[in-house]
Amino acid sequence: MSMEARGIWSSPMLRWVAAGLIVINGFFPAVWILFTSLKKEVELVQKPITWWPHLPTFDNYVRAFTDQPLLSYFKNSMLVASVATVLSVLVSACAAYAIARLNLRYRQLILTCIVASSMFPLVTLLVPIFETMRALGWLNSYAALIFPYVVLNLPVCTLVLVSFFQSIPRDLENAAMIDGCTRVGALFRVVVPLAAPGVFTACILAFVNAWDEFLLALSLNSSPAVRTLPVGIALYQGEFTFPWPIISAALIVSIVPIALLIAAFQERVIGGLTQGGLKG
Amino acid sequence: MLAKLRDPSEKALAVLLLAPAFVLLLMIVVYPIGKLVYNSLFAIDKGGAFLGLQNYIDVWQDPLFWNATQNTLLITLITVPGALLAGLALALLANLPFKRKWPVRLSLLLPWALPLSFSGLIFAWFFHTEYGVVNDILSRLGLQSEPTSWLLKPRWAFAAICLTVIWKTASFMALILLAGLQMIPKSLYEAAEVDGATPWQQFWQITLPLLLPSIVVALIFRTITALQTFDIPYTMTKGGPGEATETLAMLIHKYTIDYSDIGFGSTLAVFMFVISLAVTGVYLHHIGKNAQ
Numbered sequence: 001m002s003m004e005a006r007g008i009w010s011s012p013m014l015r016w017v018a019a020g021l022i023v024i025n026g027f028f029p030a031v032w033i034l035f036t037s038l039k040k041e042v043e044l045v046q047k048p049i050t051w052w053p054h055l056p057t058f059d060n061y062v063r064a065f066t067d068q069p070l071l072s073y074f075k076n077s078m079l080v081a082s083v084a085t086v087l088s089v090l091v092s093a094c095a096a097y098a099i100a101r102l103n104l105r106y107r108q109l110i111l112t113c114i115v116a117s118s119m120f121p122l123v124t125l126l127v128p129i130f131e132t133m134r135a136l137g138w139l140n141s142y143a144a145l146i147f148p149y150v151v152l153n154l155p156v157c158t159l160v161l162v163s164f165f166q167s168i169p170r171d172l173e174n175a176a177m178i179d180g181c182t183r184v185g186a187l188f189r190v191v192v193p194l195a196a197p198g199v200f201t202a203c204i205l206a207f208v209n210a211w212d213e214f215l216l217a218l219s220l221n222s223s224p225a226v227r228t229l230p231v232g233i234a235l236y237q238g239e240f241t242f243p244w245p246i247i248s249a250a251l252i253v254s255i256v257p258i259a260l261l262i263a264a265f266q267e268r269v270i271g272g273l274t275q276g277g278l279k280g
Numbered sequence: 281m282l283a284k285l286r287d288p289s290e291k292a293l294a295v296l297l298l299a300p301a302f303v304l305l306l307m308i309v310v311y312p313i314g315k316l317v318y319n320s321l322f323a324i325d326k327g328g329a330f331l332g333l334q335n336y337i338d339v340w341q342d343p344l345f346w347n348a349t350q351n352t353l354l355i356t357l358i359t360v361p362g363a364l365l366a367g368l369a370l371a372l373l374a375n376l377p378f379k380r381k382w383p384v385r386l387s388l389l390l391p392w393a394l395p396l397s398f399s400g401l402i403f404a405w406f407f408h409t410e411y412g413v414v415n416d417i418l419s420r421l422g423l424q425s426e427p428t429s430w431l432l433k434p435r436w437a438f439a440a441i442c443l444t445v446i447w448k449t450a451s452f453m454a455l456i457l458l459a460g461l462q463m464i465p466k467s468l469y470e471a472a473e474v475d476g477a478t479p480w481q482q483f484w485q486i487t488l489p490l491l492l493p494s495i496v497v498a499l500i501f502r503t504i505t506a507l508q509t510f511d512i513p514y515t516m517t518k519g520g521p522g523e524a525t526e527t528l529a530m531l532i533h534k535y536t537i538d539y540s541d542i543g544f545g546s547t548l549a550v551f552m553f554v555i556s557l558a559v560t561g562v563y564l565h566h567i568g569k570n571a572q
Contacts, residue, residue: 014376015378018373018374018376019373019378019384021373022370022373022374022383022388023383023384023387025370025391025447026386026387026389026390026391026451027387027390029391029394029403029447030390030394030402032402032405032406032413033402033405044411045411047410048416049411049416051413091301092301094298094300094301095297095298095300098293098294098297102290102293102297103290103294104294112564113305116560116564117305117309119504119559119560119563120553120560121504121507121529121553121556122508123508123510123528123533123552124312124313124316124549124553125309125312126532126533126536126549127312127315127316127319127532127536127542128311128315128316128319128546130537131542132312147304147308148308150304151308151309154301183293184293212394212396213395214395214396214397214510214511214514215510215529215533218533218537219537230395230397230398231397233397233398233401234397234400234401234514234515247401247405251401251402254398255398258393258394261393262389262393263386266382266386266389267385269389270385270389270455270459273392273452274455274456274459
């Protein structure tokens, strides 16, 4: 290969084009929805369609909150995802500590069991989970979603936390125990503070998973009072004649918190995801 | 007793710590699977008499089952390789030495973090016949004189769904592959450069072979999720037009929740479970081989 060709390969030009392609691929759908959410209905039905909103308006945002109980969907999502996150990370942290640190005979088998549970399609579990929740009278309640979400999050959180616990030197813990700490004491004084970044990563992954879940939320919680955002917004369709600008506004409102969360903690999220994916 | 609780033996502690995870797994994964098989064999909503394989025969003879199975397998066969190729392209581009890494990283994370159902809604709007941006671009480029009714014609609807699934999943694929790319030692490329290898040769001789483990893991994960495709077709077409884009997951949901036919829904779920088990078997075999 000639020098010029290799020059192209490492030229800043190629980097700009590459970055442009990646950014357009990632952001275009969100940006398009943002544009749509700012258009008046008269502008929306113009042909040929406009790209940039000529008469930007926030009416759609107001209507997204007044025509539909968007605020209530938002609160439901927040509540379900937060509680599910805390419980997922608690349960996973216990299991991960045992797997990473204690003298277990079937360490690998236990980890495999937990990871393999994520391989079962959620939809096959839908029928029995639906029956169980119906029998318990838990349909249309937060608990109907929280418990399945904890199980949903268990594999990825456990994987992330196991590798974090393993990265903490055992000597630190031993030293604390020699100094008179009990094992549980050493766990809380030494391991937990050092594992905080791992716990945080697990929290973000768990939160995003719970925030995004659709099938169970649609099937178990059909009543408007307990609907989460994905279900609430998906059901806008059909209840309106032409609700695209309002749907778009509602989508933007629901995407922003998650987008901010991952923007602030990109490296952690990517680290956690690839650990969960590659180690499995 | 209290002292024992404060410093339990290693074994007791292990049981204590693992118990919550396993109780939950038993309740929400193991018990349901047993219940599914039971549901499929007994007249669960009609007195509980033993039905034998009647449900299985009914499913086997249901054209909707075959239609949904075919759609699910087609979506898997199209979107898994599609997402791999798109993800590989994104990963190779993202692996270039950028000065600022965050715009590229965030662009790969955003589609992952976006709920599947939102992606479906957004792309349904993209593919809108009258006001969709896809038809607008195609018309401006002169590629069509009449707008295509994307979501109203079976084949086009299927294509639109596949494109959406590929867009949604390619970024996660890219993140996994990017991590794999970054683990390849730079010295290999430097040595290849000295030996006069072209970038093309470097890709085939170094990048691809060393990336293969990441590719296999990403493919298996993606296959398992592709078999469960639900959110995107549900929000884009609700399985329509007719049943042209109905997947197995949607059929299970329809029978169980909309028709309250727990027995039939369970039998469908058993079929799906068996298919997934086969893929999981391949996966476990794969990590077992790597662990040795």
